Amino acid sequence: MPILEANNLTYTYSIGSPFEKTAVDHINLQIEQGEFVGIIGHTGSGKSTLMQMMNGLLKPTEGTVLLDGRDIWEKKADRRAVRFQVGLVFQYPEYQLFEETVYQDIAFGPKNMGLEKDEIDRRVRETAEIVGLDASLLEKSPYALSGGQKRRAAIAGVMAMEPRVLILDEPTAGLDPIGRTTILTQLREYHRRTGCTVMLVSHSMEDVAKYVSKLLVLSHAKVVCYDTPANVFARGSELESMGLALPQITRVFHELRARGMDFPEEVYTVKFGAELLKARLEGSAPVC
Amino acid sequence: MLKDITLGQYFPINSVVHRMDARFKIIITMLFLVMLFWGQRVTTLAAGLLFVIVATACSKIPLKMLVKSIKPIVPVLIITGLFNLLLLDGGKTYWRWHFLKLTEEGIQTSAFMIVRICLLIAGTSLLTYTTSPIVLTDAIEALLSPLKKLKMPVHELAMMMTIALRFIPTLIEETDKIMSAQKARGADLESGGLMQRVKALTPILIPLFVSAFRRAEELALAMECRCYHGGEGRTRLRVLKSGLRDYIALIFTLLMFAAVILCNIFVKF
Incomplete structure (x- = not known):
């Protein structure tokens, strides 16, 4: 059984106003456990909206999202629990840092889960190590870190919840090439180590091609294809005609x-x- | 497209009223407001209603939108209605209990009050529905410019208003994003007592303030880079222009106002 499944998923913004726009249009999708999925598409192709529906932050206008075969918008379903299982790292996540120290900020998620102090401590230190934050940085204010460090601290904050599916929305946006490679390599390492499902949203083919096991291509709110990178790139000219750079x-x-x-x-x-x-x-x- | 929504108020379609000069629209709205409160007469309200109907028809704003603008003040309507209904003295008394009473005057005043407030909101909403906030502040600046002679910083005030209005949607968007991000980390914003809820706002307010300050600083820098130095000698991209339709609208309003005043003086009912 797939871990995450979308059936006929649709989302329309500002229904009934002149700004009405369908961002996700009847999408069907199955994500298997342990997959490393890359999601590519233009700005405005519906990537972010789709991701926010996957962890129950946005309620679909139509269709369902199934986590382990259960509808996350079921009457009795606990959406907070869903969010702990499907961790979502937003675009520019460093803007959400707020605690006094990096340590406390990473601990925010696990604390909300109601975990024991020792367990929180283990998770904070472990994730900080995965994203390559030195232990000495943990006691600093998040605002004292460099841009790349902030980004990694924010990613650690979601990883520390140990979600079964980790979704990252353009985690490398606005970083220099070294920062980009660092984060992507760490993600691959994280995927290898934990065996969790990872979904990586990007608009750069270059970034995702090397790392992922499956590629989801979105265009104009619809799925163009969902396949292995080899099969996707075999349809290269088609992708180029959609304006996606190979x-x-x-x-x-x-x-x-x-x-x-x-x-x-x-x-x-x-x-x-x-x-x-x-x-x-x-x-x-x-x-x- | 989505970024064009300012204040969630402006309803961008193409109509005669949308194309009108904002300065005239403001003056006409002011006249309309004064007219609404001119005397306790059916004729006044009838004129107000006529004005709203004509303006709505010309602006192509769906009736639904006007109803929506009145919705938030329904509690105010109910309270003013009840107060006037039960407390006013005068005319025939139908019913009395301690200090509460139902009188002719009370019924009339409360009905008038409700209709008047509805018209007031509908009329002013039409102004904000048909005029984008940026144009509105431009018009306010133009109308207030005589005060410059009195050393009032009119341009600066207008610029502050423009910037504030411009950043409302940006900040709303930002708040939304931060809220989603914290919710994704399990922040619980919906349950718990008052203190808990206030505390739960910290993860949202701190990043919001930080980003607001950052934005303010960046904006100040960007403005300085483009040699902004206040209103002196500054020209506009969108010059406010008045045309025939503006004068026609103004004359229509003035005639209506005159009719209301005349009715007040000569007609006795």
């Missing part, structure tokens, strides 16, 4: 194919691309 390496290989060289379509990591080229160079066939 990873650089994929574009290079598409160009090579266009010039008559026989390469597979789904090259999306530099590593794989390099291997292909190497094999070609070592083989007898001339490159160009």
Whole structure:
């Protein structure tokens, strides 16, 4: 059974006003336990709205969200409990830091869960380590941290609830390349270590291609495809026609194919691309 | 698109009233308000009603929106209605119990009061429905500009109002986002006693204040970068222009006002 499931999920903003807009349009989706899902799409394609419905922050206009097969908007369902199981890290999460120390801020979620002090302490220290925050920073004010550190502290705040599904809405937005790679690598490490389901929203193919096991492509409030990165990028030209930029390496290989060289379509990591080229160079066939 | 909502009030469609000069709209609304309180007459209210009907028809604002604007003041209506109904003395007395009574005058006044307040709200809502807040403050600045002679900082006041109005939706959006983010971490905003609820606001208010200060600082810097130095010699992107329709509307209102005054003097009922 999938851990998270969306059936006919629809969300319309400002119904009945001139601003009415359907942000998510009858989406069906099944997320399996332990998957690392990347979600890509343009600004305004409905990514954030979809994610906020997944943990019960927004009530669907139509359709249902099932967590372990149970409707989270059922009459008796406890939405707070759902939010502890489906952790959501918002865009620019550093703007939600408020406690006096980083430690207390990370502990905010677990404290709301009503956990014991020792357990909270373990979680705070463990997640701080996962996101690479030095123990000496824990007693500082969150406002004294650098931008990247703040971001990681805020992510730790959600991780500390040890949710079964961790959703991150553009966790790398506005960071420099080093900050981006750091967070993405840590996320992969977190996924490997805990085996939790991770959903990573991004509008950069480059970012997600390397890390995820499944890709969900959204366009105009609808699902375009939900498949492995290899299969998704095999439909490269279709994605490009929707205005989604493919990873650089994929574009290079598409160009090579266009010039008559026989390469597979789904090259999306530099590593794989390099291997292909190497094999070609070592083989007898001339490159160009 | 969504960002165009300011105060949740402005209803952006295209109509004659929307295109009118905001200065005229303000003056006409003021005249309308004075007229509404001119004498205790059926004719006054009839004129007010006519005004609202004509203005609504011209502005293409759905009736639903007007009803919506009256909804929040229903408690006020009920209270004023009851007070006038049960406490006023005068005319025939129908019923009396201790200090409570039902008199002719009471019934009449309370009915008048309710209709009058409804018209008042409907009329002023029409102004805010058809005029975006930014244009409204521009118009207020223009109307108050004679006060500049008296060393009143009219431009500065208008600019402050514009900025405040401009950032209301931004702050609402921000509050919304922070609330969602804290809810996602299990913040409980809906249950518990008063003290608990007040305490539960800390995780929302602190980030909100921090970001408001940050925004203010950034805005001040951005304005200085573009050489903002107050109202002196500043020109506008959107110049307020008056046309035929504005004068027609003004004349219509003045005629109506005159009719109300004449009725008050000459007609006895």
